[in-house]
Amino acid sequence: MDCVFCKIAAGEIPSKKAFEDDRVLAFYDLDPQAPIHILLIPKEHIASAAEITEENGTIVAHIFAVAAKLAKDLNLDKGWRVVTNVGADGGQTVMHMHFHLLGGRSMAWPPG
Numbered sequence: 001m002d003c004v005f006c007k008i009a010a011g012e013i014p015s016k017k018a019f020e021d022d023r024v025l026a027f028y029d030l031d032p033q034a035p036i037h038i039l040l041i042p043k044e045h046i047a048s049a050a051e052i053t054e055e056n057g058t059i060v061a062h063i064f065a066v067a068a069k070l071a072k073d074l075n076l077d078k079g080w081r082v083v084t085n086v087g088a089d090g091g092q093t094v095m096h097m098h099f100h101l102l103g104g105r106s107m108a109w110p111p112g
């Protein structure tokens with residue numbers, strides 16, 4: 001499958017890693033939108049959060065646990081944000097589910 005995040009998970013495309021285990025990879029976004037901008041992905045290909053079910057959804061809890069650990073390790077004590085974009089209207093450009101961990105500045109709401 002021609003998926004850039006599957007290739008990053010397999011080590012075929014380099015990335016600056018923040019965390020890795022058997023199920024999840026976290027790496028720094030190439031085009032950071034905040035002082036800390038990390039992408040968290042399942043190593044298994046899931047196209048987007050629209051594909052999450054009761055059966056495969058435990059990976060989402062694991063990704064959030066990794067996000068919380070990274071935020072603590074990176075001293076994001078004043079707060080942080082997790083975003084997942086879904087589909088065209090959601091602004092998704094890479095069709096492998098990923099969660100943006102953003103921190104290090106104050107965030108606006110609502111997002112654009």
Ligand code: AMP
Binds near residue numbers: 085091093
């Ligand atoms: P989204 O628009 O939510 O699909 O987010 C995709 C994100 O992936 C964007 O923030 C891109 O900057 C980022 N991105 C794309 N290719 C790479 C790459 N090879 N390494 C790191 N980040 C990437």
Ligand code: ZN
Binds near residue numbers: 006007045046
């Ligand atoms: Zn993929």
